[in-house]
Amino acid sequence: MHRFANPTRFRRLSAALRPPATLLAVGLFGWGLWLALVGSPPDFRQGQSVRIMYVHVPAAWMAMMVYASMAAAAVAAYVWRHPVADLYIKAAAPLGAAFTGLCLVSGSLWGAPMWGAWWVWDGRLTSVLILFFVYLGYIALSGAFDDEQRGLAAGRILVLVGAIALP
Numbered sequence: 001m002h003r004f005a006n007p008t009r010f011r012r013l014s015a016a017l018r019p020p021a022t023l024l025a026v027g028l029f030g031w032g033l034w035l036a037l038v039g040s041p042p043d044f045r046q047g048q049s050v051r052i053m054y055v056h057v058p059a060a061w062m063a064m065m066v067y068a069s070m071a072a073a074a075v076a077a078y079v080w081r082h083p084v085a086d087l088y089i090k091a092a093a094p095l096g097a098a099f100t101g102l103c104l105v106s107g108s109l110w111g112a113p114m115w116g117a118w119w120v121w122d123g124r125l126t127s128v129l130i131l132f133f134v135y136l137g138y139i140a141l142s143g144a145f146d147d148e149q150r151g152l153a154a155g156r157i158l159v160l161v162g163a164i165a166l167p
Contacts, residue, residue: 005082049113056106059099060128064166066096067131070138071163074156086152089159090142097135103128127165134162 003009036054043050070089077085107125108118119125138155145151 005080005084007084010084046114049110052106052110056103056110059103059106063096063100063103063128063131066092066099067135067159067163068166070096070159071166074159077156086156089138089155090152093135093138093142097132097139100128100132100135104132131162131165134158134165138162 032054036051040051040054042048070092073082073085073088073092076082077089104125107128111120112118138158141158142151142155145154
């Protein structure tokens with residue numbers, strides 16, 4: 001892994017892998033979208049509303065995975081002073097916030113017909129809402145300082161503290 005800590009090597013490798021990875025991602029996304037919206041049968045209890053689970057569950061997993069990778073990058077930034085770790089955290093935060101917001105909205109849309117309520121103060125739902133606020137807090141905190149390095153350092157602390165929302 002230390003070999004890829006050099007930004008020049010990392011850019012060269014990522015530039016070579018970007019076109020085939022993009023084609024693969026677009027193809028798999030299209031196939032998965034077709035399977036979710038057309039290919040899967042309706043559920044015997046939930047009917048057609050079960051299809052929202054094909055959006056909600058992956059969004060929830062991605063929200064947690066992105067945050068876990070941000071926490072790992074924060075540890076790498078502190079322990080090994082990795083030059084790309086802070087850049088990764090800053091780039092991943094809006095993506096994780098988007099997946100967390102999508103999880104909250106799709107869960108409410110599914111929960112209304114299934115539970116009869118748009119929101120219940122369940123532990124899982126509340127922890128995802130807290131995770132969403134931590135994402136937004138990191139985005140605000142990292143840009144709140146005049147000195148960018150101080151903002152990123154403060155953001156790293158928030159990322160590590162916010163990791164308790166993952167379990």
